[in-house]
Amino acid sequence: MKKWGFLLIFIVLLSITVFDIGSFFRGEKDNEMIYQGNLLLVNSLYPVQAESIKSDIVNLYERKDLVKGYRLFDRSICLSEEIARKFSDMVLDAEKDGISGFLITSGFREFDEQAALFEEMGPDRALPAGYSEHNLGLSLDVGSIYGKMEVAPEGKWIEENAWKYGFILRYPKNKTDITGIMNEPWHIRYVGLPHSVIMKEKDFALEEYLEYLKTEKQISTTVNGQKYDILYDSSSKKVTMNAQDNLHYQVSGNNSDGIIYTILND
CATH class of the missing domain: 3.30.1380.10 (Muramoyl-pentapeptide Carboxypeptidase; domain 2)
Known part of the structure; x- marks a missing residue:
């Protein structure tokens, strides 16, 4: 019984997706990324x-x-x-x-x-x-x-x-x-999906939306039946990150001090 209980807990943990900026993305992130993308202010x-x-x-x-x-x-x-x-x-x-x-x-x-x-x-x-x-x-x-x-x-x-x-x-x-x-x-x-949808729902101007992401750090939403995770990273140091191969994502800076990762979960 204890073995089955442990196995059930293990399976549940595997099914939960917890994103870590330092572990989900493959490639190098540096300050130039802050100034590129669809969410620039x-x-x-x-x-x-x-x-x-x-x-x-x-x-x-x-x-x-x-x-x-x-x-x-x-x-x-x-x-x-x-x-x-x-x-x-x-x-x-x-x-x-x-x-x-x-x-x-x-x-x-x-x-x-x-x-x-x-x-x-x-x-x-x-x-x-x-x-x-x-x-x-x-x-x-x-x-x-x-x-x-x-x-x-x-x-x-x-x-x-x-x-x-x-x-x-x-x-x-x-x-x-x-x-x-x-x-x-x-x-x-x-600005792209799902950002335009969130901005509409919350009646945000772009300035407000980017400040919201900076405060929340990570949010999730579903648009047209597709689930998105949005992560904000204010780290300015260069890091190396390893991506999960089944993830589709976009990266955009905010043109000031951070980077937003938009992850589409298949």
Whole structure:
């Protein structure tokens, strides 16, 4: 009886997944990882680093295969290829709801382009070069052929549905005291699943969400039937970690002092 009891306890312990930052990931972690990924915070305190810029920036006018379900404001619109595909997938789903007037009015901007915009529009309507999310390649301004996003059906659809696809409204009207930016219903930012879902459920701006992860250290959630574990690590020293082969994960820095590991449990 004692043997069976011990065996049962052993099996239960094996079935419990306890993640340790120092043991689940294979590879070297160093400070550069703090400045890479989809969860980077860019604002007046945390500028874009050279290594933060997405490496797959493309001109969308020259990549017609990526322009599906939306239009382009002009021929100069650039964006991360990965984010363009995700945006296209989202707006193609919007067509099923009868919403089909989307266009991208602005995407990735080089620093000199941002500097010119800042000089032209001033600090009330633009950010200095290096302090705008548009310098990352993760953000885009979305418009509608039917009018301003504040009143257009495309704006309403984005507000109600973008979080399901990994996008967030980066500067909502109820968070201006947190973000320091006025309401921009046209500016969306990719953070990925499950982060956008958690932010929606808790009504978090990105600043609040990253602070929440820093405080909690580890959280779990289930999205679309898939379980995720999210771990925050503030260690700045380089460490070597060994991953479990059956885990799928993503790594992102926060652009200040930590790294977030998002683990999908199969």
